[in-house]
Amino acid sequence: xxxxxxxxxxxxxxxxxxxxxxxxxxxxxxxxxxxxxxxxxxxxxxxxxxxxxxxxxxxxxxxxxxxxxxxxxxxxxxxxxxxxxxxxxxxxxxxxxxxxxxxxxxxxxxxxxxxxxxxxxxxxxxxxxxxxxxxxxxxxxxxxxxxxxxxxxxxxxxxxxxxxxxxxxxxxxxxxxxxxxxxxxxxxxxxxxxxxxxxxxxxxxxxxxxxxxxxxxxxxxxxxxxxxxxxxxxxxxxxxxxxxxxxxxxxxxxxxxxxxxxxxxxxxxxx
Amino acid sequence: xxxxxxxxxxxxxxxxxxxxxxxxxxxxxxxxxxxxxxxxxxxxxxxxxxxxxxxxxxxxxxxxxxxxxxxxxxxxxxxxxxxxxxxxxxxxxxxxxxxxxxxxxxxxxxxxxxxxxxxxxxxxxxxxxxxxxxxxxxxxxxxxxxxxxxxxxxxxxxxxxxxxxxxxxxxxxxxxxxxxxxxxxxxxxxxxxxxxxxxxxxxxxxxxxxxxxxxxxxxxxxxxxxxxxxxxxxxxxxxxxxxxxxxxxxxxxxxxxxxxxxxxxxxxxxxxxxxxxxxxxxxxxxxxxxxxxxxxxxxxxxxxxxxxxxxxxxxxxxxxxxxxxxxxxxxxxxxxxxxxxxxxxxxxxxxxxx
Numbered sequence: 001x002x003x004x005x006x007x008x009x010x011x012x013x014x015x016x017x018x019x020x021x022x023x024x025x026x027x028x029x030x031x032x033x034x035x036x037x038x039x040x041x042x043x044x045x046x047x048x049x050x051x052x053x054x055x056x057x058x059x060x061x062x063x064x065x066x067x068x069x070x071x072x073x074x075x076x077x078x079x080x081x082x083x084x085x086x087x088x089x090x091x092x093x094x095x096x097x098x099x100x101x102x103x104x105x106x107x108x109x110x111x112x113x114x115x116x117x118x119x120x121x122x123x124x125x126x127x128x129x130x131x132x133x134x135x136x137x138x139x140x141x142x143x144x145x146x147x148x149x150x151x152x153x154x155x156x157x158x159x160x161x162x163x164x165x166x167x168x169x170x171x172x173x174x175x176x177x178x179x180x181x182x183x184x185x186x187x188x189x190x191x192x193x194x195x196x197x198x199x200x201x202x203x204x205x206x207x208x209x210x211x212x213x214x215x216x217x218x219x220x221x222x223x224x225x226x227x228x229x230x231x232x233x234x235x236x237x238x239x240x241x242x243x244x245x246x247x248x249x250x251x252x253x254x255x256x257x258x259x260x261x262x263x264x265x266x267x268x269x270x271x
Numbered sequence: 272x273x274x275x276x277x278x279x280x281x282x283x284x285x286x287x288x289x290x291x292x293x294x295x296x297x298x299x300x301x302x303x304x305x306x307x308x309x310x311x312x313x314x315x316x317x318x319x320x321x322x323x324x325x326x327x328x329x330x331x332x333x334x335x336x337x338x339x340x341x342x343x344x345x346x347x348x349x350x351x352x353x354x355x356x357x358x359x360x361x362x363x364x365x366x367x368x369x370x371x372x373x374x375x376x377x378x379x380x381x382x383x384x385x386x387x388x389x390x391x392x393x394x395x396x397x398x399x400x401x402x403x404x405x406x407x408x409x410x411x412x413x414x415x416x417x418x419x420x421x422x423x424x425x426x427x428x429x430x431x432x433x434x435x436x437x438x439x440x441x442x443x444x445x446x447x448x449x450x451x452x453x454x455x456x457x458x459x460x461x462x463x464x465x466x467x468x469x470x471x472x473x474x475x476x477x478x479x480x481x482x483x484x485x486x487x488x489x490x491x492x493x494x495x496x497x498x499x500x501x502x503x504x505x506x507x508x509x510x511x512x513x514x515x516x517x518x519x520x521x522x523x524x525x526x527x528x529x530x531x532x533x534x535x536x537x538x539x540x541x542x543x544x545x546x547x548x549x550x551x552x553x554x555x556x557x558x559x560x561x562x563x564x565x566x567x568x569x570x571x572x573x574x575x576x577x578x579x580x581x582x583x584x585x586x587x588x589x590x591x592x593x594x595x596x597x598x599x600x601x602x603x604x605x606x607x608x609x610x611x612x613x614x615x616x617x618x619x620x621x622x623x624x625x
Binding site for chain 2: 008057077078081085089094095096097098101102105106109112118119120164
């Protein structure tokens with residue numbers, strides 16, 4: 001896959017074994033700054049394992065990871081986050097019962113004062129979180145003391161992305177950010193992804209949703225049984241081809257025909 | 272109006288309401304004795320003693336863990352103090368800190384095991400509780416061939432930790448206020464406090480955010496050991512002897528007070544002020560029944576009802592706190608909120624079908 005710029009992160013022949021079971025086998029990928037790489041695949045295809053390897057939660061059994069051209073080995077998620085690799089999980093990975101300000105700065109708390117009177121700077125935290133949320137188009141958030149749990153699913157995703165961007169992420173890994181969202185909210189999250197892309201952030205988007213992937217993706221990798229089944233750029237495959245691949249190579253059309261026979265009426269592909 | 276609504280959404284509000292209601296209840300049914308200075312001293316003392324142990328435990332519980340070893344730790348501190356000073360004749364300046372240190376050390380072991388093995392704190396601290404109780408029983412029997420140890424408490428200890436401020440009001444009230452201030456500062460003002468909330472909210476996310484979860488957990492259990500130890504030596508200072516079986520009732524009383532105080536058993540939510548109200552409510556009920564014509568036989572029944580009510584209101588208050596308040600949410604938002612409630616497997620299933 002030809003690209004003008006150098007990749008931010010490269011996985012070369014990465015494999016991961018869990019107690020004799022091969023979760024990932026010989027996966028090679030390049031992730032470019034300012035581009036969205038979509039990771040597609042059915043449940044259990046190895047997408048989660050792959051992003052956990054990227055984020056330092058797992059160490060690859062074999063193969064190498066290069067970051068900005070030099071080989072890296074993450075001993076912990078901290079090593080990866082120090083390089084600016086941030087993961088946002090399905091539910092925003094945040095703390096529903098914490099205030100927005102406290103949650104936004106969890107682990108990187110701003111302080112004021114000295115010595116034993118050094119304390120959490122709540123005002124600053126609240127101010128920043130409200131500014132960031134407003135920037136991301138969530139205008140109804142005006143109070144940083146509000147609980148994270150009072151946000152909608154999409155707002156939580158957006159706030160988690162805002163957090164990663166605020167702390168200087170240059171590789172943003174999004175684990176099914178739109179899976180639990182309604183149509184409008186999903187569109188908002190996709191727009192935020194495009195904003196991050198425009199800022200030159202490399203994005204890895206894990207999704208089941210082919211439409212969402214095709215809307216924002218620049219590159220696509222399809223995983224089947226832990227192996228890279230396909231790897232292509234925008235425009236190189238049709239929607240149906242991707243869907244078929246995601247279903248494990250099984251032709252969706254056959255399945256749909258079968259289903260419509262069972263239903264006894266005209267069940268067509270309605271998505 | 273918004274301010275009022277905001278106030279009712281604070282985690283300590285239900286706890287405050289509970290305290291006021293039970294106080295008025297017993298002020299009426301226990302009239303005229305319940306509101307007298309002496310009877311008030313009775314419940315304030317109980318609340319203060321409970322708060323010294325419950326406040327550090329509240330932090331453990333906000334972090335999503337439990338500590339069932341506090342009862343044994345109370346005894347461990349008392350016995351250590353009494354053995355060193357009462358039996359071996361060491362000065363109190365050595366024996367008293369040693370007592371607290373012993374309890375803090377057992378707390379450290381709790382924290383270390385929970386953090387490093389990932390085994391549920393329920394089981395770890397339950398095992399530790401038996402371990403400590405067995406250890407002090409064996410050691411005490413071996414040394415003094417008895418299950419209690421008498422000690423002549425030094426005057427300076429009696430004037431600070433034991434003894435009374437005024438009439439029946441114990442010095443423990445001062446200690447409880449001090450513990451309350453320190454624990455509140457830690458929870459609300461320090462970075463550490465933010466870690467406690469985060470770990471209780473979602474330990475995996477907390478770890479991913481770079482929070483030193485293991486270190487925080489160990490420190491929290493040391494804190495609850497310290498609180499238990501402090502109370503252990505205070506009871507020795509008050510009564511001049513230590514019992515191997517001391518503190519057994521405190522294990523559940525503290526958990527009850529903390530839950531009545533609005534701390535979620537699942538962690539991630541709670542307040543120190545709420546816990547102080549929880550301790551007061553507990554104390555008012557257990558002592559207040561004696562002022563009524565029904566007598567003390569019914570106090571456990573009332574505590575049971577109260578605990579159940581507290582857990583149920585906690586749930587509804589948490590929901591209220593999570594709601595947006597002045598609802599201006601669009602249909603899209605409502606839809607997304609609903610999606611949040613469905614569990615992950617269901618969502619995955621939907622996603623697969625999409």
